[in-house]
Amino acid sequence: MVKGSQSFIFDSQPVIIASATVGGPLEAEGPLSEDIDILHDDPYMGQDSFEKAEKLMIEEAAMKALEKAGVDKDEVGVFISGDLINQIIASSFAARTLGIPYLGIYGACSSSMEGLAIAASLVDGQKVKYVLTGASSHNNSAEKQYRYPNEYGAQKPPTSQWTVTGAGVCLLTFQGKGPRVIGATLGRIVDMGITDPFNMGAAMAPAAVDTIKAHFRDFGIGSDYYDLIVTGDLGAVGHKIALDKFKENGISINEKAFLDCGMMIYDRERQPQVFAGGSGCASSAVTIYGHLLNEMRKGKIKRLLAVATGALHSPLSYQQKESIPCIAHAVAIEM
Amino acid sequence: MEKIIWSFIVGGAICVIGQIMMDVFKLTPAHTMSTLVVAGAILGGLGLYEPLVKFAGAGATVPICSFGNSLLKGAMQELNEHGAIGVLIGIFKLTSAGISSAIIFGFIASLIFKPKG
Numbered sequence: 001m002v003k004g005s006q007s008f009i010f011d012s013q014p015v016i017i018a019s020a021t022v023g024g025p026l027e028a029e030g031p032l033s034e035d036i037d038i039l040h041d042d043p044y045m046g047q048d049s050f051e052k053a054e055k056l057m058i059e060e061a062a063m064k065a066l067e068k069a070g071v072d073k074d075e076v077g078v079f080i081s082g083d084l085i086n087q088i089i090a091s092s093f094a095a096r097t098l099g100i101p102y103l104g105i106y107g108a109c110s111s112s113m114e115g116l117a118i119a120a121s122l123v124d125g126q127k128v129k130y131v132l133t134g135a136s137s138h139n140n141s142a143e144k145q146y147r148y149p150n151e152y153g154a155q156k157p158p159t160s161q162w163t164v165t166g167a168g169v170c171l172l173t174f175q176g177k178g179p180r181v182i183g184a185t186l187g188r189i190v191d192m193g194i195t196d197p198f199n200m201g202a203a204m205a206p207a208a209v210d211t212i213k214a215h216f217r218d219f220g221i222g223s224d225y226y227d228l229i230v231t232g233d234l235g236a237v238g239h240k241i242a243l244d245k246f247k248e249n250g251i252s253i254n255e256k257a258f259l260d261c262g263m264m265i266y267d268r269e270r271q272p273q274v275f276a277g278g279s280g281c282a283s284s285a286v287t288i289y290g291h292l293l294n295e296m297r298k299g300k301i302k303r304l305l306a307v308a309t310g311a312l313h314s315p316l317s318y319q320q321k322e323s324i325p326c327i328a329h330a331v332a333i334e335m
Numbered sequence: 336m337e338k339i340i341w342s343f344i345v346g347g348a349i350c351v352i353g354q355i356m357m358d359v360f361k362l363t364p365a366h367t368m369s370t371l372v373v374a375g376a377i378l379g380g381l382g383l384y385e386p387l388v389k390f391a392g393a394g395a396t397v398p399i400c401s402f403g404n405s406l407l408k409g410a411m412q413e414l415n416e417h418g419a420i421g422v423l424i425g426i427f428k429l430t431s432a433g434i435s436s437a438i439i440f441g442f443i444a445s446l447i448f449k450p451k452g
Contacts, residue, residue: 048449154364155357
């Protein structure tokens with residue numbers, strides 16, 4: 001059902017009956033490692049390229065989620081996935097292995113919640129019984145895609161972020177036990193004219209604020225409705241800008257209940273190489289589908305607003321000196 | 336000893352310029368590098384780079400602007416001997432060891448490691 005101008009409510013409240021996550025070496029050392037199902041200690045993960053390693057992570061996360069739910073892959077009606085590699089090959093090649101009808105999406109780092117919103121809509125509309133949705137990123141494949149190959153050794157400023165190596169997948173259906181997807185607010189493109197690809201957080205923060213504001217407006221609620229509002233990958237720089245923007249807009253936000261996945265997945269004091277924090281599709285996918293859904297299952301979080309942010313530029317648009325268009329999609333999950 | 340200190344200061348100062356170009360003027364590493372090469376060639380053409388090399392030694396020859404100076408020097412030498420065509424002959428003459436070693440060692444490294452990630 002449509003709610004306001006940018007949102008909808010899922011009347012049947014699709015259930016996330018299972019979720020699974022995969023992480024790389026740095027994620028294994030991070031504070032959320034206990035909530036990651038499969039950890040790899042080698043960025044190649046036994047494959048001969050980083051792209052194949054990323055594809056493997058999606059396959060592993062998908063199979064693990066199906067195994068947890070006890071659902072056969074032939075029963076799944078749609079597999080929705082997105083990543084950061086050119087032409088989303090990690091997702092599409094994983095879909096080739098899985099053999100499930102596939103919708104490839106690209107929302108940069110917002111792909112996780114874009115996928116979840118589409119998945120919930122398909123289940124809510126009774127189009128399919130089971131929908132598998134996920135997103136992935138790999139530090140080495142994304143750095144080479146968007147900035148410089150790691151081997152090039154280009155200097156990074158303190159505002160830069162570390163692309164999370166990982167994948168997160170969840171399985172939705174009509175009924176069962178688990179966190180329920182209540183509603184979603186789809187973001188509009190917000191472009192504040194930032195052109196620095198080493199400062200994604202600052203570029204994306206206004207988009208996150210715009211979507212959260214729209215969500216509160218459409219649902220007629222305030223930030224106190226949620227136990228936790230979490231953004232995907234604003235990092236320390238973007239997180240602070242978002243807090244300032246809320247103040248500017250006169251929106252009260254409980255700072256203790258407004259967190260960022262990119263700051264949760266790494267310990268920035270112990271892992272200083274991540275600079276401002278994590279980024280990439282897997283930042284939100286691994287943190288939300290792993291740690292936060294587990295917290296919901298344990299009853300520690302009842303109402304979660306997950307807001308995944310994405311920077312929709314390309315290396316070409318950056319070289320042509322275009323600014324960075326950003327987006328954020330919010331999905332409300334309740335236990 | 337004094338020469339070593341000056342070498343350190345001059346070499347360091349060139350690197351500071353490069354760092355400022357990246358941090359303040361937001362040039363990419365590739366733009367920074369080519370700007371320094373061109374600057375070295377211009378300084379060489381004005382006859383200012385050789386005195387700097389005499390003064391600071393490795394502090395002036397190790398940074399990339401020395402490459403620009405060498406490009407110009409090679410071109411000028413051959414220009415005197417062969418005329419206009421000498422510019423094309425000489426441009427990589429003095430720098431050929433550096434360029435060839437970059438290609439050869441790059442090739443060897445690509446045999447050992449994974450050049451495509």
